[in-house]
Amino acid sequence: MSVLDLTAIRQDFPILHQQVNDHPLVYLDNAASSQKPNLVIDAVADYYRKDNSNVHRGVHRLSQRATDSYEGARDKVRRFVNAQSDKEIIFVRGATEAVNLIAQSFVRPQIKAGDEILISHMEHHANIVPWQMLCEQTGATLNVIPMTMAGELDLSTLDELLTSKTKIMAIGHVSNALGTINPIKDMIAQAHAKNIPVLVDGAQAVPHMVVDVQDLDCDFYVFSGHKMFAPTGIGAMYGKLALLEDMPPWQGGGDMILSVSFAHTQYNELPYKFEAGTPNIAGAIGLGAAIDYMNTLGIANIAAHENALLVTATEKISVLPGVRVIGTASHKASVLSFMIEGVHPHDVGTIFDQQGLAIRTGHHCAQPVMQFFGIPATARASFAFYNTFDEIDALVGGIKKVQELFA
Amino acid sequence: MSNADLRDLYQEVIMDHNKKPRNFREMTDANHFAHGNNPLCGDALVVFLKLNDNVIEDVSFQGSGCAISVASASLMTETLKGKTLAEAEVLYEMVHKQMTGDEVDQSAMGKLAVLSGVKEFPARVKCATLSWHTLHAAMDTDHEISATTE
Numbered sequence: 001m002s003v004l005d006l007t008a009i010r011q012d013f014p015i016l017h018q019q020v021n022d023h024p025l026v027y028l029d030n031a032a033s034s035q036k037p038n039l040v041i042d043a044v045a046d047y048y049r050k051d052n053s054n055v056h057r058g059v060h061r062l063s064q065r066a067t068d069s070y071e072g073a074r075d076k077v078r079r080f081v082n083a084q085s086d087k088e089i090i091f092v093r094g095a096t097e098a099v100n101l102i103a104q105s106f107v108r109p110q111i112k113a114g115d116e117i118l119i120s121h122m123e124h125h126a127n128i129v130p131w132q133m134l135c136e137q138t139g140a141t142l143n144v145i146p147m148t149m150a151g152e153l154d155l156s157t158l159d160e161l162l163t164s165k166t167k168i169m170a171i172g173h174v175s176n177a178l179g180t181i182n183p184i185k186d187m188i189a190q191a192h193a194k195n196i197p198v199l200v201d202g203a204q205a206v207p208h209m210v211v212d213v214q215d216l217d218c219d220f221y222v223f224s225g226h227k228m229f230a231p232t233g234i235g236a237m238y239g240k241l242a243l244l245e246d247m248p249p250w251q252g253g254g255d256m257i258l259s260v261s262f263a264h265t266q267y268n269e270l271p272y273k274f275e276a277g278t279p280n281i282a283g284a285i286g287l288g289a290a291i292d293y294m295n296t297l298g299i300a301n302i303a304a305h306e307n308a309l310l311v312t313a314t315e316k317i318s319v320l321p322g323v324r325v326i327g328t329a330s331h332k333a334s335v336l337s338f339m340i341e342g343v344h345p346h347d348v349g350t351i352f353d354q355q356g357l358a359i360r361t362g363h364h365c366a367q368p369v370m371q372f373f374g375i376p377a378t379a380r381a382s383f384a385f386y387n388t389f390d391e392i393d394a395l396v397g398g399i400k401k402v403q404e405l406f407a
Numbered sequence: 408m409s410n411a412d413l414r415d416l417y418q419e420v421i422m423d424h425n426k427k428p429r430n431f432r433e434m435t436d437a438n439h440f441a442h443g444n445n446p447l448c449g450d451a452l453v454v455f456l457k458l459n460d461n462v463i464e465d466v467s468f469q470g471s472g473c474a475i476s477v478a479s480a481s482l483m484t485e486t487l488k489g490k491t492l493a494e495a496e497v498l499y500e501m502v503h504k505q506m507t508g509d510e511v512d513q514s515a516m517g518k519l520a521v522l523s524g525v526k527e528f529p530a531r532v533k534c535a536t537l538s539w540h541t542l543h544a545a546m547d548t549d550h551e552i553s554a555t556t557e
Contacts, residue, residue, distance in 0.1 A: 344473035346448045347417075350528060354413050363449050376449035376471055405417055406474075 002308065003301045009386050012037040012293075016386065023356030026391045031176050031204060031335055031382035032360050033226045036290075040230055043289035044282045054278055056255060070281050073288030074271070077236045080291045081221060082212040085241055087270035091284050094235035095203040096126040098222035099170065101274065102199055103130040105250045106220075106243065111167045113139030118161055118169040118196075121147040121372060124176050125365040127201045131170060140167070147372055151178040151327035158187065162194050169198045173205035177366040177378070178327030179310070179335030181205075185216050192217065197243070203227055203235075207384065208306055208333045210299050213238050225283060229384075230290035234283030237274075244270050251276040302385040306334055309383045313392045320399055326378050337364075337378040340399060343406045345379040351405060352379075357398045415524035416531070417474065420482075425474035430467040430484035437465075443541030445533055450476045454541040461492045466542075473534050475525060480538035482518055492546060502539050506532045 010016055013035050018025050027035060047069065053062035055070045077089045092098045107117070117131045121144050128142075135142050143161050146154040162169065169191045174181050188198045197219040202211060207228040213221050220243075224235040239247075249256055249267055253276035258266040267273050294302065313336050317323055322341035340348055349361035360380045363370045370376060381395055434440075434455035444451050452470025456463060466487050468480045487495055502519060505511045506526055513520045525535045 344448075344471075344477075346450070346473035346531075346534065347475070350416070350531060351413060362447060367449075370449065376451070405413065406422070 002305045004297060004305050004385060006386065006388055009297070010388075012039065013386055014038065014041075020356040020358070021354050026355075026357045026394045028381040028383065028387065028391065028395060029358045029360050030207070030384040030387075031227070031364075031380065033232070034207060034229050034384050035386070036229055036231065036286075037293050039293045040286045040289045044231060044286045047282045047285050052282075055281055056272070066281055069285050069288075070279070073284040076288040076291045080206075080211075080295075081236075081238055082214055083238050084214065088238055088241050088244065090237040090239065090244075090271045090274040091279050092222070092235045092237050092274075093233055093280070094224035094226070095201055095222045096130075096224075098220075098235060098237035099127055099199070099201065100130045101237065101250045102168075102170075102220050102222070102239075103134045105247045105274075106197075106239075107168050108134060108138065109248065111138050111140050114165065115140045115167050116143050116163060116165045117141070118143045118145065118166050120145040120153055120171055120182070122151065122153070122175040122178060122180060122182075122366065122369050123170075123172050124201065124203070125367070126203075127170050127172060128368070144368075145171075147369075150329050151175065151180050151369075152329045153180075153182055153187075155183070155187070158190060162191055162196055164194075166191075166194070166196045169196055170201065171198065172201045172203075173211075174202075174208070174333050174335075175327070175366070175369070176204045176335065177364040177369045177380070178329065178337060179332040179382075180327060180329035181209075181331040181333050183331075184218070188216055188218050204335070205333070207294075207302075209303050219243055225287040225290065228287075228290055229293060230287040231280075231283045234280045234287050236287070241270070244274070247274075249273050249276065253277040255279070297385060303333075305385055306383050306387075309387055309389070309392060310334060310336060312389060313381065313383070313395060316392060316396050317399065320396070320403075322403060323399060326373055326375070334384070335380060335382045337380045339375060339378060340402055340406075343402055345377040347406070348379040348399075348402050351402045352398045355394070355398050355401060357394060359395075412524075412527065416528055418521045418524065420518070420521045421474060421478040424478035424481040428468075428477050428481040430481065430488075431469060432467050433469055434465060434467045437467075439545045441541050441544035443470075443537050443544070445472070445476070445537050448473065448534070450534065450537055452476070452480055452538060452541060454480070454538060454545045456542070456545045458492070463487050463490050463492070463495060468538060468541075472537070473531075475522075475531050475534040476537050479522060479535040482522070483538050483542060486517060486519055487542075495542070495546065499539050499543055502536065506536055 015035050051065040053066045055067040074089050191198050199220040200218045202223040206223045221238040226232040256268050256276040324339045326337040345361035362377045437455035439456035450472030455467045457465040466484045508526050
């Protein structure tokens with residue numbers, strides 16, 4: 001039994017009610033991208049039907065309505081992560097853009113050859129490559145917190161890795177490939193003890209758990225909308241006000257200025273300083289609607305149901321002969337990565353698809369994790385609150401079908 | 408589902424070549440070789456060639472990949488041994504046509520005809536063609552190069 005009314009919830013997601021290859025769709029690829037409830041789809045459509053116009057510049061009624069909705073969404077995001085001020089919430093394309101923004105606007109001006117950036121072995125490529133690029137640009141060194149066979153961070157070396165040269169620690173809240181929930185609050189405290197700022201990549205955390213940036217005391221927290229039931233192409237970056245105020249703009253253009261002359265341009269105040277050009281207004285409104293939807297269900301209820309799904313799925317899959325779960329951390333969210341002996345994950349994906357089962361197969365944009373476990377790829381089922389226990393049985397049935405075919 | 412469709416893809420011959428890939432070895436006296444990668448799924452293989460006067464005297468491969476890519480590579484090596492480069496080029500073109508759904512004379516394909524089911528699974532076409540792209544790269548050069556399927 002679930003604390004959530006799954007029948008009613010699933011009615012809110014039109015895409016779930018379709019046949020794929022003559023089977024009802026079982027969507028277990030939520031860590032890649034989640035589905036959108038009618039509330040979000042309607043919010044985006046209503047904006048285009050009724051309010052579409054540019055923000056922050058028109059005196060006419062439509063522009064005022066668009067601005068109100070856009071800024072209203074910002075306030076919803078602020079409350080969602082419990083930031084102090086709307087000025088600390090910057091709309092971005094997604095977590096990837098936010099990491100790049102922080103690398104170039106916050107870290108680059110203060111880093112030099114020989115300095116260090118600290119990430120972990122289980123980061124998504126989005127939290128690796130921008131730092132490698134920055135290292136190439138500046139001669140800085142990228143250091144990596146190691147990982148254990150269970151897929152947990154090995155924090156025994158963290159103290160040594162946080163040095164007087166470390167300019168930032170950038171760390172994932174939840175691993176997209178393994179599901180591991182990292183103990184970021186403790187890690188942040190440890191970094192702050194040495195005055196090292198911390199960026200948290202929360203892309204895989206926000207769909208599943210309550211996030212409180214003040215409680216975590218992180219300096220930056222970034223996430224994408226599309227993994228939390230909002231449209232693609234929108235995300236948010238939280239940054240502490242004092243840090244954001246000192247940072248130079250990342251991109252130049254309209255909306256991020258107060259005045260422009262050929263002699264001098266005065267930049268706009270926060271948060272607009274970081275939002276050059278017409279933003280993704282519809283996306284932001286959709287993100288606000290997704291937050292409304294999650295709040296209606298209750299994020300604690302979402303977490304409880306998803307945890308029950310993950311525990312049940314892990315139990316049922318672990319007992320199958322020839323199946324190995326990759327990522328067995330004691331604290332996990334949503335993600336179940338696995339290998340079927342003698343079968344490449346890509347073949348698993350195709351056979352699953354023939355049964356209407358949508359999962360991700362591949363390296364999950366986390367190739368260092370695959371290299372660590374000595375595997376080319378995994379099959380990954382990832383859950384959202386609209387998934388059911390019947391769908392876990394379908395997953396188990398899918399694995400058995402693969403084994404039959406490859407027997 | 409259709410088990411029937413899946414059986415078109417995973418035919419007995421393919422399953423057999425996946426389990427027991429032929430010519431699956433490093434060739435120490437190869438005079439041509441190339442690396443092939445499919446970054447989307449992590450398939451990676453090396454194709455080795457020993458050419459003698461435009462005749463493929465020996466061909467082998469090594470690497471890891473899904474059943475389709477391993478079986479395709481295995482079938483390729485079996486088919487090509489003793490063929491001239493010109494004949495290999497013709498087969499390369501035919502494999503491509505077969506995957507993109509063009510009409511191909513199946514009788515001319517020999518054993519390679521078992522790969523015809525792949526065209527019904529567009530996401531898997533790259534798996535089946537990886538070894539052939541890598542072969543092409545190996546034929547063109549005696550240097551180590553990376554053939555990334557587009």
